[in-house]
Amino acid sequence: MDIIEESSQDTILDSQVSQDLFADVVPNYDNPAQVNPSDIKEILKELRNLRAEVAELKSLMKQPNQTFQMSACSFKDTLHHFLRNLFTKTxxxxxxxxxxxAEVKKCLANEGFGTDSSAFKKVCSFSYVKFTEFRSQLKRSLTMKTRKTDLRGLxxxxxxxxxxxxxxxxxENVCSQERRHxxxxxxxxxxxxxVFTLDATQMPTSALSWEDFKAFHDTHDSQGNSERRQKxxxxxxxxxxxxxSAREATQSEK
Known part of the structure; x- marks a missing residue:
């Protein structure tokens, strides 16, 4: 029992000695009078350096760690539907x-490639291909609809x-001004x-040529003459x- 008491007393004594030894080295921040102004400046300097390092780290984390790939992006389907809708207007x-x-920049920003010009070009290439596909689909649709329902009667x-x-x-307003035009x-x-002239197989005698139609479209679209459009x-x-009238007369004869 005496041994335990002596050991405890030695521990208390060592602790007291340590406090006495470092009393002059470690400032007492609870007592402002004992805080060295140079210590505060050093602490503030370290904090500024730490904040700068954190900001730099965040900036690096935001940068894409790989090149943009259209096939791997999350907005491919969303963009596809947007392009289909836009196609009808342009x-x-x-x-x-x-x-x-605006749509492309929003999509790229959500992927972390908002300022990547290479990514923007890839999306444009994808969109050009889609518009070509849509024109082909519309051309086939016009042919099939002409066979099923005579579009001249609409x-x-x-x-x-x-x-x-x-x-x-x-x-969407399907009959908007752009689409009607x-x-x-x-x-x-x-x-x-x-194209509306049908042969014996009920197929149009000529197909819609997008190349020829584009020249026709650009000529009339660029004029912007409301009177010409009305005419x-x-x-x-x-x-x-x-x-x-001709169809009604034909049906009456039958």
Whole structure:
């Protein structure tokens, strides 16, 4: 028992001696009078350096650690549906279009590639390919619809819905001004190219040529003449009326 008491007393004594030895070395921060101003400056300097290192680390963490790949991105399906909807308004991709730019930048930013010009170019290439596919789909659709339902009997809004509704997102105004104008140009061009003329197999005698139509589209789209567009729409209505009258007369004879 005496041995334990002596050991305990020695421990207390050693602790007291240690406190006495370091009393002059370690400042008492509870007592402002004992804080050395140079120590505070050193601490603040260390804090600033630490904050700078943390900021640099965060910046490095935000940088992409691999190149952007369209096949591996998470927004591929979302972009696909956006492009289908945009296609009905432009028919050909316009990279400088504000709506397109905003959507692509938003998608890339969510992936961490918001400022990567190479990633933007890859998305543009993907979009160009998609627009080519959409034009092919629309061309096939026009051929099939011509076989099933004579598109000449539809008014312009009905024609617009028939060709563009499958591409539009839910809730979209299928007969918006841009889409009606594109539908009008397509049907006018189809009349000029005699796409509506059917042979014995009920197939159009000529297919819609996108190359030829683009020249026609750009010419009329760039003019921006509302009177010219109105005249074109009036002519479209007259052609429809003549077709309906002729069809009615044919059915009466039967």
């Amino acid at each position: 028919l050909w991709l316009k990279v400088k279009d504000e709506e397109f730019q 008014n312009l809004n009905e024609f617009c819905k028939a060709i563009f509704e499958p591409f539009c997102r839910a809730g 594109n539908a009008l140009l397509i049907r006018t061009f189809m009349y000029r190219q005699k 074109m729409e009036e002519n479209d209505g007259k052609r429809r009326s003549r077709f309906l």
